[in-house]
Amino acid sequence: xxxxxxxxxxxxxxxxxxxxPAPGKEAPxxxxxxxxxxxxxxxxxxxxxxxxxxxxxGKINLAIYWAAGCGGCDVSVLDTDEKILNVSDxxxxxxxxxxxxxKEKDIExxxxxxxxxxxxxxxxxxxxxxxxxxxxxxxxxxxxxxGACACLGGSxxxxxxxxxxxxxxxxxxxxxxPSSANFLAxxxxxxxxxxxxxxxxxxxxxxxxxxxxxxxxxLDQTVDVDYYIPGCPPTQKSIAQxxxxxxxxxxxxxxxxxxxxxIGVLAKSLCEECHRHxxxxxxxxxxxxxxxxNVDHDLCLLDQGILCLGAGTIAGCGAPCTKADQPCRGCxxxxxxxxxxxxxxxxxxxxLFPVQANDATMDEDDMDEIMSVINDPLGYFYAFSMSKSxxxxxxxxxxx
Amino acid sequence: MxxxxxxxxxxxxxxxxYAGADGAGVARMQMPTNFRVIRTxxxxxxxxxxxxxxxxxxxxxxxxxxxHPADCHYIGGNYRARRRIALLRMILDQYGxxxxxxxxxxxxxxxxxxxxxxxxxxxxxxxxxxxxxxxSEEA
Numbered sequence: 305x306x307x308x309x310x311x312x313x314x315x316x317x318x319x320x321x322x323x324x325p326a327p328g329k330e331a332p333x334x335x336x337x338x339x340x341x342x343x344x345x346x347x348x349x350x351x352x353x354x355x356x357x358x359x360x361x362g363k364i365n366l367a368i369y370w371a372a373g374c375g376g377c378d379v380s381v382l383d384t385d386e387k388i389l390n391v392s393d394x395x396x397x398x399x400x401x402x403x404x405x406x407k408e409k410d411i412e413x414x415x416x417x418x419x420x421x422x423x424x425x426x427x428x429x430x431x432x433x434x435x436x437x438x439x440x441x442x443x444x445x446x447x448x449x450x451g452a453c454a455c456l457g458g459s460x461x462x463x464x465x466x467x468x469x470x471x472x473x474x475x476x477x478x479x480x481x482p483s484s485a486n487f488l489a490x491x492x493x494x495x496x497x498x499x500x501x502x503x504x505x506x507x508x509x510x511x512x513x514x515x516x517x518x519x520x521x522x523l524d525q526t527v528d529v530d531y532y533i534p535g536c537p538p539t540q541k542s543i544a545q546x547x548x549x550x551x552x553x554x555x556x557x558x559x560x561x562x563x564x565x566x567i568g569v570l571a572k573s574l575c576e577e578c579h580r581h582x583x584x585x586x587x588x589x590x591x592x593x594x595x596x597x598n599v600d601h602d603l604c605l606l607d608q609g610i611l612c613l614g615a616g617t618i619a620g621c622g623a624p625c626t627k628a629d630q631p632c633r634g635c636x637x638x639x640x641x642x643x644x645x646x647x648x649x650x651x652x653x654x655x656l657f658p659v660q661a662n663d664a665t666m667d668e669d670d671m672d673e674i675m676s677v678i679n680d681p682l683g684y685f686y687a688f689s690m691s692k693s694x695x696x697x698x699x700x701x702x703x704x
Numbered sequence: 705m706x707x708x709x710x711x712x713x714x715x716x717x718x719x720x721x722y723a724g725a726d727g728a729g730v731a732r733m734q735m736p737t738n739f740r741v742i743r744t745x746x747x748x749x750x751x752x753x754x755x756x757x758x759x760x761x762x763x764x765x766x767x768x769x770x771x772h773p774a775d776c777h778y779i780g781g782n783y784r785a786r787r788r789i790a791l792l793r794m795i796l797d798q799y800g801x802x803x804x805x806x807x808x809x810x811x812x813x814x815x816x817x818x819x820x821x822x823x824x825x826x827x828x829x830x831x832x833x834x835x836x837x838x839x840s841e842e843a
Contacts, residue, residue: 467800647752650795654787663783664773668790668808675790682798694753694760699800699837 352386356393359554364420366395367411368450369440370402371433372460372520373426377451378402380537381423384544391547394554395420399440408436411443419444421550425537427453427460427691428521432514441527446560448546452536452635454523456645457691461520462683464690464697469518474499522691532566536635536688539621542568569620573639574632578614578623580604586658589677599629606656611684616648635688644694646685653678710764710830712739714823715750719777720812721769727816735820736827739767746770747808748781752792755806759796759838765805765830767822772810782810802833 370378379402382388391397398419399406411419422444428434441447452458466472478498479488486498504511523529533542546567552558561567570577585607593599593610605612605626612631614623618639625632638645657674660666678684686693716722722743728735744750747770755766768789770782789808797803807829809822 465798642753644753644756646795647756647792650791651752651788654791655784657787659780659783666773668786671786671790672793675787675794678791678794680798681791682795685795694756695799695838696760701800701802701837702834 353390353551356390356551356555359394361554364395364554365398365414365418366391367399367406367419367422367440367444368397368401369399369422369424369426369436371424371426371437371454371523372429373451373453373458375402377425377453377537380451381543383537383540384547385540387544387547390551394551408439411439414443416442417445420554421446421448423448423450424523425451425454427457428517428523428526429460429463430514430516434517434526437523437527446530447523447527448531448533449523449529450533451538452534452637452688455532455534455692456635456637456689457520457522458536458635458688461522461690462687464518464520465682467698467700470516474516519697520691525691530563531561532564533568534566534618534636535568535621536633538568539624541622542620566618569618569636571640572619574614574617574619574621574623574626574636577619577621578604578626578632580626583607585656587656588658588674593630601629605629605631606653611653611678613645613649613685613687615652616642616645633687634685637689637692643692645689646682646693650678650681650685708831708835710738710827710835711762712765712767712823712827712830713758713763714739714741714767714769715744715747715754716741716811717747717749717770717777717781718743718745720771720775720810721747721819723813724769724811724815724819727814728819729816731816733816733820735823738827738830739823746776746778746781747785748778748788750785750789752788752795755792759801759805759836762836762838764833764836765807765826767826768806768808769811769819769822770808772812775810775812800837804829804833805836 368378368381378400384391397404397406398414399411419440422440424437424440424447426433428437449455453460457464463473468475475495478484478486478500479495481487485491486493488495488498491498500513502513502515524532531546533546535542549560549567553560575582580602582604587606587609589609590611591609596608596610599605599610600608606615610631612626613634614626614632616638617632617634618636621636623632634645634649638648642648654675690696716725722741725741747768750768755768758766768785770785771777773782776782786808789806793803793806796806807822807826811819811822
């Protein structure tokens with residue numbers, strides 16, 4: 305158990321938590337300053353190490369959990385190709401919803417800290433997500449926030465913009481969508497008969513469902529997080545960087561990166577990684593990528609009127625989207641000193657609109673009209689970062 | 705609601721509006737005291753993040769005051785600012801804020817009177833709108 309002691313040495317918090325398992329333990333770190341782990345673009349990534357064998361102190365326990373997300377992150381661990389075999393050399397995978405049959409009760413039966421690494425993907429959207437995040441935090445030494453949804457809220461967090469919260473969403477999905485079997489206009493059913501309910505008394509016993517929350521949260525707004533890996537899904541390179549750090553730690557006792565490190569990012573914006581050149585053209589209209597017949601492969605997408613979030617997004621992914629003539633959607637999150645990714649991007653984009661000859665005589669309504677070529681700015685600029693934004697969710701005027 | 709005293713953050717550019725506010729003070733013009741002035745070098749220095757942060761911390765309204773178009777000390781700062789603020793207004797609207805909670809106005813260094821008028825009107829607008837929805841949700 306030598307390596308476990310080492311883990312405990314590094315993570316003093318684990319020791320403290322064991323000494324006093326108070327409920328406050330799971331309190332999220334408020335506005336914690338995260339550090340960027342800068343990995344040079346050409347830093348070597350060890351490939352598959354044949355015959356790695358079990359670590360000297362015995363296999364570690366590894367858990368992967370899938371919260372509110374699409375499942376892409378859960379699969380993406382397999383993107384490491386044959387290196388996944390080193391993962392099984394190194395660890396017992398005690399939970400991995402898409403691949404391994406680990407159950408909640410197995411995790412609950414474990415001692416606190418028995419899992420060395422837990423990797424959680426997906427946002428926290430319902431009571432089950434929250435329960436599992438807290439459970440895995442309790443049982444794990446190291447907790448990794450994996451993917452855009454866990455780190456920033458991701459697409460699920462756009463649900464925060466529905467003013468009526470989960471009630472309005474359920475009402476729409478279960479009764480107002482014509483393709484639904486419950487479509488009230490056709491079925492003649494009552495709304496309470498078609499709505500899912502958290503508790504149902506069946507003849508066989510009580511059935512329960514997780515309760516959906518009004519506000520989708522990130523993982524670190526729910527529990528304490530040690531490392532972050534952004535991306536939708538994280539790239540093969542950043543997964544390999546995490547695995548390398550773990551292999552070095554478990555086999556050779558090498559130090560892990562400091563707590564709060566964001567793995568797989570570079571301390572600059574995506575534009576630095578993008579191959580396109582910028583001519584600082586002014587734009588008066590914006591286009592979807594499919595509306596532009598011949599996208600210039602070497603010219604900045606913003607110059608071509610395609611809204612790209614690269615300017616306000618942290619680098620590290622290698623800009624695969626802009627290489628494929630698609631704009632950056634911002635899944636890696638804001639650059640380091642910035643907390644508000646969307647504001648950072650639209651500040652830059654608003655400056656692309658040219659000053660007009662009659663600008664001095666225009667009023668603010670004219671300005672609104674000029675900028676209204678951008679549809680749904682909130683949804684577009686905050687596509688991945690709603691949970692981490694300053695306002696976080698829809699507000700209601702006059703709602704006391 | 706009669707006793708509601710709004711908190712207002714007013715960003716004033718160094719070259720025009722801040723001097724305008726100064727002028728209003730020197731001339732001893734009467735105006736409500738609900739606003740806190742933050743001096744910025746230019747209205748374009750007001751990052752939308754500053755405005756959103758003010759709202760997230762409970763401001764009931766945000767005023768952004770700059771030089772008149774064509775009068776910017778930095779030639780084109782206010783043109784940039786007004787485009788940004790227009791986008792920000794759309795975003796505040798999407799969040800569910802009344803867009804009237806944020807106002808962009810041009811106040812030159814000699815317009816102490818306009819500063820007084822702008823602030824007084826804005827305070828009245830916010831008083832009519834009531835407390836910020838962000839604050840009332842947290843309570």
